[in-house]
Amino acid sequence: MKRIFLLIAVVLGFIATKVNAQQQPVRFGVKAGVNLAEWQGETVNSAQDLIELSDGSVSRKMREGFHVGGYIAIPVGPGFEIEPGLQYSQKGTQLTGKLPFKETEFLNATATITNKAEYLDLPVVAKLYVGEGFHIYAGPQVSYLLSNKVQAQAGALGFNALNREWDMKDGIREFDFAVTGGLGYRFANGFNIGAGYDYGLETIDDKGNFETYNRVIKASVGFTF
Numbered sequence: 001m002k003r004i005f006l007l008i009a010v011v012l013g014f015i016a017t018k019v020n021a022q023q024q025p026v027r028f029g030v031k032a033g034v035n036l037a038e039w040q041g042e043t044v045n046s047a048q049d050l051i052e053l054s055d056g057s058v059s060r061k062m063r064e065g066f067h068v069g070g071y072i073a074i075p076v077g078p079g080f081e082i083e084p085g086l087q088y089s090q091k092g093t094q095l096t097g098k099l100p101f102k103e104t105e106f107l108n109a110t111a112t113i114t115n116k117a118e119y120l121d122l123p124v125v126a127k128l129y130v131g132e133g134f135h136i137y138a139g140p141q142v143s144y145l146l147s148n149k150v151q152a153q154a155g156a157l158g159f160n161a162l163n164r165e166w167d168m169k170d171g172i173r174e175f176d177f178a179v180t181g182g183l184g185y186r187f188a189n190g191f192n193i194g195a196g197y198d199y200g201l202e203t204i205d206d207k208g209n210f211e212t213y214n215r216v217i218k219a220s221v222g223f224t225f
Contacts, residue, residue: 024075031192031222032068037091039115039204041212059097062217063114065090069121073224079129083137085122088146091214092117111154116165117172117214119143121198123180133188138181141198143214148172173206176214190224 038060069087076082092115125139148169154162182196200214 026075027073027224028070029073029190029192029222029224030068030070031087031194031220033066033194033218033220035065035067035090036062036217037065037093037117038062038215039093039212040215041203042210059095061094061096063090063092063094063116065092067121067218067220071222073127081127081129082124083127084124087121087123089119089121089143089216090116091119091216111152111162114151114153116147116149116151118146118148119176120146125180133185134183135186136181136183137196138179141178141180143176143178145169145172145174145176171205171207173202173204175202176200176204177202178214182218186224192222192224193220194222195219 067087067089069085069089071083071085071087074082074084094112094114096110096112121141121143123139123141125137127135127137129135147167149165150168151165152162153164178198178200180196180198182194184192184194184196186192196218198214198216198218202213203210204212204214
């Protein structure tokens with residue numbers, strides 16, 4: 001992980017030198033948007049087997065969340081920028097089950113287990129403009145785990161019988177490393193929209209016993225000053 005931070009520092013230092021040499025303006029921006037997060041890998045495959053055995057009484061869903069933060073747009077050439085950022089981002093996954101008996105369908109009894117992970121993301125992406133405003137981007141991302149909670153909910157007939165939440169940070173990897181990429185459009189007034197995908201490369205558990213990784217779909221709006 002120290003090597004990753006060192007690499008990012010070297011890249012940013014090189015960029016700063018190029019910017020000073022070209023005397024191009026650096027711009028700051030903010031953005032926010034929605035997340036659709038899930039896990040993929042060995043643990044999820046095992047859960048999927050259970051879902052199939054349950055004949056539809058258990059389903060896997062993406063966890064809905066959000067992200068918000070800021071970034072620096074650093075021009076390094078015509079139509080090309082490097083954009084380091086810092087943002088809060090919600091990740092995790094969700095499993096929902098119901099009683100698998102026709103006789104109890106009228107109860108609408110369900111149980112939901114949600115992993116609610118919160119990260120501080122540090123992406124450093126290369127952004128290439130293709131035409132006026134339209135751009136594609138990709139780069140590495142380091143994430144720090146702020147908190148990891150599990151929420152259990154159960155109920156029937158519209159009433160909650162259980163709603164409990166507890167911390168589960170032990171055994172979860174503190175730093176995550178991912179590749180992020182996507183596309184977007186920046187208007188002449190600085191307003192921009194974008195959509196991207198985070199592809200986690202480190203296992204969620206710190207010992208790597210379960211080959212399970214974070215995956216996040218993002219849609220955002222922002223403004224570059």
